[in-house]
Amino acid sequence: MAGTTNPSAPTRRTPQACTTCRRRKTKCDGSRPRCRYCKAKGVLCSWPYPTPSIDGPDEFVATSPSAPAPGAVYAAATPASSNIVVATSPELPARRALDRCFSLFYERHLCSDFCSFLYRPGFEENYSQHQFLVLAIVALCARYLTPQEAQRDFGLASGEDILARYVPMARAMARQSSDQPSVSNTQGHLVLALAELLSNSGSRHWMYAGTAIRMGQAMRLNKEYHQRHGLRERECRRRTFWACMQLDQLLAFLLSKPRTIPAMSFGIALPSTDASLAYREETQGVVEMLEARIRDGTSRPSDLGLAPFWLRTARLWSDMAELDIFHRRLRDGLPPTDPRSEFARRTAAVNQWATALPEGLLWSAENLASFEGLGHGQGPTFVAMHLLLRSALCVAHQCYLPQLDGSSILLDAVDAAGWSLLHREATLVATCVANALAVGDMLSLLLAQGHHHHNRHLLQSVWVAMAVLAAANPLLWVQYARDPEYADSDTVRHAEQSFDAICSTVEAWTDTWSAARQWLASLRMMRLTYRAAYFGLVPDEPTASPETGESGMNADDGEDRRQDDDDAAADDESDYRPGPGDGFLIDFGVPHLCASIRMIATDPMAKHETLHSVWASLAGGWSYSGLVEQSTDAGVLGQVEPPAMDLGHQLWQ
Template structure:
């Protein structure tokens, strides 16, 4: 037994005193045949000295014992939240501050994105993205120039989420970026996946922030970045992570109300309704004091939101696989029209059908001379419809001019039926494919009583 009190001989010899308590013979005195005498503890003023002696004895026993407890380690202070935030932000910015990311490289990267990923992620507007990249490149050059100046000028950095997402998807296809992040050596060629992982890691860090609260921030850019990260994870054969990122993006999109045509539906309601006011404030839709026509920038911004949600729908159908990865978006609950290329590229006010509506032909359109303008289906032939000389209701309009009736007075173009865009048809096909995948993952024909 190890005691906290040592006999006089062990104390003088600075050795460990192994005894069963006071007034017992310790192991050292028993082996040498000497009397084992314990010192009388001091009281009163001398108590402090006795405590110091005992502490010194215990410390000596800790150094000489064969079964000593491990040494105590000093507790280190954890880095502060502010320093961690700065480190995460600096890591993401350092990746984008690389000298290899020139404007020419960015343009090539965007072309790669359009070639490989624009169908699943159709929300990047070319002019807007390229202007953002030029701003990012100019900010990077100014930062390099300001390093020699003191004090540095405080400037607001552009949002790096979208550039990091684009690089995470396309870096593997860019030879310069692959060679830069994964230099080839003898016997070890360059690994394209390393280049993509560099930017994906920076994107994860930027999305999570310091304590993870940034992930719950409803923002359109953050939703788009999560979708890009999900597509990257899917390409890296990490389907579970991809499904989780898509689920996060869908929840943020639903919080923002992207599954509804808020600008069109809410503004048409009675402004005196308290439910109307609450819903407007919740989704952040500003009520205009006077009716005002949408500008092309407003149309493009609305179409970008619409395409962002359809990207959520597409990846939800692609990554959901039955029982353990259920789908999160139900078509019957959607109140949003299908995307339009003309609205996205030119800012035209286009009306398309909705996914939960049956496919119908668009209303007839007539030219200025009262002659019906044929649709694309009619132009391709195979129809024997006769074109009347005069419109039935006497209202001349063009398919690209604003119609004059009360229900459609803010529409420039109809894209319904045969005139739907290719992206709208892709969404319809993916919806069918999602139903087939769900049926197949549930057992398919092995659990079907009757043949299809």
């Protein structure tokens, strides 16, 4: 009879449910590439292994630019109005290839950039359960592989080819996991954010970092509320949120944006040592207790490890950088020499911390060799810590360096405390210059003949980049302002050598970090700006290669700038970069040298057209109209009388 059901017929079962239906415990009809439930709800539909594409009127399969290898991510998207993405779980590279990437990750990034948030034995044993994190590590570390390693381990010609294949997979998994907070997904977003930053790929780094921070906050990783988990898991969670804070501080400085995570929201203890993690020992306490415990001898540095000292140094440096990001000189009614001022209090905190460091953590070649011998990224972290400690006394102090070019003298504006911007406070200038020169001396020591190749890995760190970029402006000021106290030939030559050491350090990174080319271009543009302001040497076209000597830019500068333009032209069209009239001011005259230096330093990831206003002003003469009520990411600048003075975005960090 029609319509009757044969009771003897076996029940048809779905062979496998998608991961979304499994997670939500809903019935899945097994339709691929998108099941009925996910299609009806408009949510992501993912499967544990790749399946052949099913063509349809609203779907297409997009793979990486090269021919897809087995395991490539298949990302299917409906038209732009839908925003639905379908991704299958990727097949990871071979274990030998992953072991090489893991080794590079441990050596170069895990300690200084991510607070050692992995328990390595457990991670390597169960790495297949953390596919997004693994792909993010490949996206970060494949750039360091030699062509021989790339061919041997991945079957590809170069690290660039590996990135072209696996970065789209990592991005697809980032989209897939963006609403699924977990420790592993938080870590994956942090690692991918740094990878995108170093690749100079638009603003993705800011977006991924924000997702990681939100995940950490959603899981309450900033609090000690995780007693249901074992000691080792609690420590990894703790370290993961410390890593969120580190990346937050880094990007806030680099992009001239406010920090996302306030210090008062932290209620977690300091990270323990790796040995304590292996033995499942309790943490050593909160960061506020660190200095007291060092002074009273209740904790030995070997019991604490390097991480607490590194985190404390980075936080103090970030506090000083924030004074500049928020343009506190234009806002604070108290002069920096007043002990009640925020500037004085934060400076005192840095000095107090520097004097509290135990002997084994002071800067010396012997101590550096000791930390290098420990391995696992301890040496680079030790170097970055001391460069940041010196840089902390440059990054805000340089706001008080008087620019004595002709136009700045004519303006003679004042700050919120009533100080003229031409005022020379000897103690502030001396502190700034001495620490900038100390940064140069440390670099020169590590770049010395016979040690360059051995020590190169010690310096390739985003934290080293931030430290040396903060010292660049004071060194140029010594060379060109010719302040009476520092105009002697020995000091000027010392500053020139230190600035050259900074440029050499950054230039050495350009073969693996695309972002380093932007930083190097900004350094050279700063030098050209000083030459233009003090010597009147203005090139006709900053992106061309003017004649050597006439413009102050040599042929190498022009070649590097052309390379930067080629890189910009090759950018992914989906990479968002703020440009003039689209996130940056447009068609204005830069009123003075200080503002032009800030303009050059603002968001090195921005489009190159941003610099045209600087050069238009330099070529046509300084404008005296100034800017009023300029909005920035860090706040709104009010009018300063007389006349209005734009301190723009961030003075060169």
